Amino acid sequence: MYSGLTAMNKKSLAVVIVSNGPGELATWVRPVVEELNKRNGSLCDKEKLDFILRLVLVPCPNATGKEFTVAHSWNKFELITKSKCFWKLLINPHSFANWPKKGIVIFLGGDQFWSILLAKRLGYMNITYAEWIARWPQWTNEIAAMNGKVKELIPKRYKNKCQIIGDLMADIKLNSEISLKDKEKNYIALLPGSKKAKLSIGIPFFLEIADHIAKNNQNIKFIIPIAPTTNKSEYLFFQSQKNPITQYYSSKIKTIQNIKGSCFDYVIETSKNTKIYLIKKHPCYEILKECDLAITTVGANTAELAAIALPMLVVLPTQHLNMMNAWDGIFGVIGKFSFINRLLTFIVKYFYFKKKKFFAWPNIKAKKMIVPERIGNILPEEIAREVLFLIQNRDQLKNISDNLVKERGGKGAAEKLAYIIFNSIKKLC
Numbered sequence: 001m002y003s004g005l006t007a008m009n010k011k012s013l014a015v016v017i018v019s020n021g022p023g024e025l026a027t028w029v030r031p032v033v034e035e036l037n038k039r040n041g042s043l044c045d046k047e048k049l050d051f052i053l054r055l056v057l058v059p060c061p062n063a064t065g066k067e068f069t070v071a072h073s074w075n076k077f078e079l080i081t082k083s084k085c086f087w088k089l090l091i092n093p094h095s096f097a098n099w100p101k102k103g104i105v106i107f108l109g110g111d112q113f114w115s116i117l118l119a120k121r122l123g124y125m126n127i128t129y130a131e132w133i134a135r136w137p138q139w140t141n142e143i144a145a146m147n148g149k150v151k152e153l154i155p156k157r158y159k160n161k162c163q164i165i166g167d168l169m170a171d172i173k174l175n176s177e178i179s180l181k182d183k184e185k186n187y188i189a190l191l192p193g194s195k196k197a198k199l200s201i202g203i204p205f206f207l208e209i210a211d212h213i214a215k216n217n218q219n220i221k222f223i224i225p226i227a228p229t230t231n232k233s234e235y236l237f238f239q240s241q242k243n244p245i246t247q248y249y250s251s252k253i254k255t256i257q258n259i260k261g262s263c264f265d266y267v268i269e270t271s272k273n274t275k276i277y278l279i280k281k282h283p284c285y286e287i288l289k290e291c292d293l294a295i296t297t298v299g300a301n302t303a304e305l306a307a308i309a310l311p312m313l314v315v316l317p318t319q320h321l322n323m324m325n326a327w328d329g330i331f332g333v334i335g336k337f338s339f340i341n342r343l344l345t346f347i348v349k350y351f352y353f354k355k356k357k358f359f360a361w362p363n364i365k366a367k368k369m370i371v372p373e374r375i376g377n378i379l380p381e382e383i384a385r386e387v388l389f390l391i392q393n394r395d396q397l398k399n400i401s402d403n404l405v406k407e408r409g410g411k412g413a414a415e416k417l418a419y420i421i422f423n424s425i426k427k428l429c
Contacts, residue, residue, distance in 0.1 A: 014103035020060035024109030035418035058110040064228035165416035167409035169307040191296035194227030203238040207251035212384035214274040303361035311400035
């Protein structure tokens, strides 16, 4: 249920980090922990602060289930609790470990309310890193904001709690060992989705896009980061005749082969001889950051791509909404009834899609069109033409990337947040 390095519970203060998924662990938690240890390690023995580091994982639908193992391998935390243990921890924290009387709970992923609850339960102060909005400013002690827009949204009486530190994801370091740079090639990332409802449409649709692009430009390499909730067998299933949507598309997977000695895990070859490279590593920001463009469906992935300033084309073909029997959850159940299926399709198409202004997260947050969205009865060849145009017009790609950077924050956020934590520890000691 939990893991501890050594019995250091006698220390005077606890620093407890609350987080959730793989992206937050890699790009938020680890850099902040390293900066905090670096700052403390640079002091002489007499000046070093006496604290223990603990990590609390909270429930998250986007988690892979491997977060505990990954965090434990860093050898940074005296205690790590799994997400499934969160409620037990909240009810009876002493069943996991002894807790110092003083401490700080730091929100670095998940729902901000979980860190508030934990801080109140332990009697600790709370620091929240707010990427888009600080939801509970009245109950937190310090707010570290990604940019000025976050601070603007905080009620006036709580603004004094907020400091603008920048974007934690802006400091992502590339691994030179897996660099994709090739002057002769452009790299396009394909993100067809992670859930079955999206994959049933996304896989045949995106395969067709890739074939159309490859037919007109041989200097493009395609990359698919495989979501942790799916695998290569699902790619084979959703391009087969078992998926009714494939009847509308000619592209199919001819082979999927393992790759050794590469940053990629598999290579797909389509029936039209287009090669698409798959990578299981998650998150794989090092690779995505070196791509020229991403073609993606709607969802949280648009926020992740925005965070690394990767230009994207967001697509949502609506012509297959009537096939809701392939959808997940309640829509999949009631979609099996043809009358309800038609009714739902009508409502979604003519009310929801017409009322909703933006679908990609960067556009929603900016309240304007930063990245292009193509929603409706769209065809793969139309998307392919637009992609080819963007690849040939680098200034437009740069403009999209620059606008994504403007909507986020500057570099150095991990160092600044570590400084805030460090000063808070000093006050409590």
